[in-house]
Amino acid sequence: MTFGLKIKKMFLFLMAQSQQKYSRKKLKFISTIGYRKKNSMNNPAQLWIGNQQLLKQEVILFLQKQFCPRSCHTCITCNKIQELQHHNLMWISPDKQYTLNLLEPLFEKLSFANAMQESFFFILERADLLTTACANSLLKSVEEPPTGYNFIFLAQRTDAILPTIKSRCITKVFHEEKLETTHEPFLQHFKVKTEPLSFLQALETAQPNEQESIELIDSLLHYWSTQYLKNQQKKIEQIIAKLQQAIKKPPMPGGSKIFWKNVYLSLNSHLGKQN
Known part of the structure; x- marks a missing residue:
C-alpha cells in the first residue's frame, strides 16, 4: 500500500469518526472504531480511551443511564453506581499489572447466568496493564459473553492495548473539551x-x-x-x-x-x- 493511500485511509477514518460527537462538561466523545455493531453504546465489549479520572466519571454517568430510567444522579441506584458499589457492576483496578488471580472473581461471576433481561458490567481500569496471559484468558468471554454480560476496558492510549483485546471491542475515544x-x-x-x-x-x-x-x-x-x-x-x-x-x-x-x-x-x- 502506498504512503498516499495509507494517509487517505487514515483521513477518511478520522473524518468518519468526527461525525459522531458526544459532548459533556468535562469530556468530548470524539470517535467510535470497531467491527461490531458500530455506533452501539450497548455493545458487549467496549474499549474507552481518555484521561483516567475524567473517563471514570464518564463511565459512571453511562452506567447510571443504563440502570436508572431517569438517570437522576440522586436515587439509591445512582448513588450506588457513583460509589462503585452497585450489585450489577464489578470494577477491577490493578495496583501494577493484571494477574490471573485478580481476574478470578470475574470468571466466577461469568459462571452464573443472568436473570432475564438483566445486565452486568465488568469495568477493567488501566487495561493497558493487562498481561498477555490475562488477555488470552479473557478472549472467549469478551468475544462471546454470556447473555447480559458486558465488558468496558478503560485506558489512556489505544496503542497500549493488546491487539487481541482491541480487535474484539468497539473503541471509543474521548478528549477533554476545548x-x-x-x-x-x-x-x-x-x-x-x-x-x-x-x-x-x-x-x-x-x-x-x-x-x-x-x-x-x-x-x-x-x-x-x-x-x-x-x-x-x-x-x-x-x-x-x-x-x-x-x-x-x-x-x-x-x-x-x-x-x-x-x-x-x-x-x-x-x-x-x-x-
Missing part, C-alpha cells in the same frame, strides 16, 4: 516554521501534561494528514512519520517539556514559513 482550542497558539509551532525562543515561550505558557501531549499529537497527525491529501509533498510525509514516532514514545511522568522540545527540533526543519 483542549485543541486552548492550545492552538502552541500547536502553531508545529504547523509553520517559528523561532526557537518563540516556541519556548509558548511551551512555558501551555505546559501540556502527559495525557494532553498524547491528545495534541493526535490532533497534529489529523492536521497533517489533511494537508497531505491536499498536497502530497515529501516533506509532509516526513512530518507525519516524525509525529508517528513521537506518539510511539509518549512523555514519561514529568517529561512533557523535554518531549515537546524533541518534537519541535525534529519537525522544525521540515516546516515552511508562515505567509
Whole structure:
C-alpha cells in the first residue's frame, strides 16, 4: 500500500469518526472504531480511551443511564453506581499489572447466568496493564459473553492495548473539551516554521501534561494528514512519520517539556514559513 493511500485511509477514518460527537462538561466523545455493531453504546465489549479520572466519571454517568430510567444522579441506584458499589457492576483496578488471580472473581461471576433481561458490567481500569496471559484468558468471554454480560476496558492510549483485546471491542475515544482550542497558539509551532525562543515561550505558557501531549499529537497527525491529501509533498510525509514516532514514545511522568522540545527540533526543519 502506498504512503498516499495509507494517509487517505487514515483521513477518511478520522473524518468518519468526527461525525459522531458526544459532548459533556468535562469530556468530548470524539470517535467510535470497531467491527461490531458500530455506533452501539450497548455493545458487549467496549474499549474507552481518555484521561483516567475524567473517563471514570464518564463511565459512571453511562452506567447510571443504563440502570436508572431517569438517570437522576440522586436515587439509591445512582448513588450506588457513583460509589462503585452497585450489585450489577464489578470494577477491577490493578495496583501494577493484571494477574490471573485478580481476574478470578470475574470468571466466577461469568459462571452464573443472568436473570432475564438483566445486565452486568465488568469495568477493567488501566487495561493497558493487562498481561498477555490475562488477555488470552479473557478472549472467549469478551468475544462471546454470556447473555447480559458486558465488558468496558478503560485506558489512556489505544496503542497500549493488546491487539487481541482491541480487535474484539468497539473503541471509543474521548478528549477533554476545548483542549485543541486552548492550545492552538502552541500547536502553531508545529504547523509553520517559528523561532526557537518563540516556541519556548509558548511551551512555558501551555505546559501540556502527559495525557494532553498524547491528545495534541493526535490532533497534529489529523492536521497533517489533511494537508497531505491536499498536497502530497515529501516533506509532509516526513512530518507525519516524525509525529508517528513521537506518539510511539509518549512523555514519561514529568517529561512533557523535554518531549515537546524533541518534537519541535525534529519537525522544525521540515516546516515552511508562515505567509
